[in-house]
Amino acid sequence: MKHIIGKNSVHLWWADLDINESLLRQLAGLLSKQEAQRAGRFVLSTPGRNFVAARGMLRLVLASYLEIPPAEVPVAIDARGKPYLKNTGNLKPIDFNLSHSGDMVLIGLTVNRRIGVDIERIRPKKNPEKIAERFFDLKEAREVAQAPENERLRLFLRYWTSKEAYLKATGDGIRRLKDIRVCTPFKKNDSIENRNWIFKWFSGLPGYEAAAVVEGGQSLEFSISNIFEKLQRTTLCSGLFSQF
Numbered sequence: 001m002k003h004i005i006g007k008n009s010v011h012l013w014w015a016d017l018d019i020n021e022s023l024l025r026q027l028a029g030l031l032s033k034q035e036a037q038r039a040g041r042f043v044l045s046t047p048g049r050n051f052v053a054a055r056g057m058l059r060l061v062l063a064s065y066l067e068i069p070p071a072e073v074p075v076a077i078d079a080r081g082k083p084y085l086k087n088t089g090n091l092k093p094i095d096f097n098l099s100h101s102g103d104m105v106l107i108g109l110t111v112n113r114r115i116g117v118d119i120e121r122i123r124p125k126k127n128p129e130k131i132a133e134r135f136f137d138l139k140e141a142r143e144v145a146q147a148p149e150n151e152r153l154r155l156f157l158r159y160w161t162s163k164e165a166y167l168k169a170t171g172d173g174i175r176r177l178k179d180i181r182v183c184t185p186f187k188k189n190d191s192i193e194n195r196n197w198i199f200k201w202f203s204g205l206p207g208y209e210a211a212a213v214v215e216g217g218q219s220l221e222f223s224i225s226n227i228f229e230k231l232q233r234t235t236l237c238s239g240l241f242s243q244f
Helices: 021-028 033-040 046-066 128-135 138-146 149-170 174-179 227-231
Strands: 009-016 075-077 083-085 094-101 104-111 115-121 191-193 197-202 208-215 221-226
Touching (some): 021 046, 046 227, 104 208, 115 149, 128 138, 138 149, 149 197
Antiparallel strands (some): 115 208, 197 208
């Protein structure tokens, strides 16, 4: 089954990175030489395993749209560290972004528009308001500090993932984190649209907070799917997932 994405659609994919050794080896076999070398620096640590799994899954997802073998997906990294598709020729002008935290990966795809995604595991943080004070706009930091204790961490993570996703979409570095102001209120909306960008938040992944930021100008249709549940039905990936 080929996946098709329209010009006003945003497709998000997620998966658990805690996979068995057989599937990890198969995913490792899909990586480029550059990706394999980068993974080798981790020496099979948890970050290394997650890097291999995430990059392998990215190739599977892209391959299901481009209709080419996963190992042949032309993923490259630009000068600012943002991954992109190179030498696509007649392939679709897909823009994509990837984020992983803990044991979860999130991948976002669009056509002819920039996208950034960020996912963060929800884990106890001491004084998130202090981190907000350092990295957030004054108004945002105040909102975090004044939020009820049981809502403070999630509000902080909503701001954080939104800013990270925006900076990944534009290719700017984290040094600009404080310059990005996110409109609120979060409690009333799960998305915000303006002339240039659309911010979308996802709280449906247990234990995680996630955001996608997409170049806007018009309303977009978002969908989110589990990689294992959908891709194992495709011709490209059925054998790969047979032992999962």
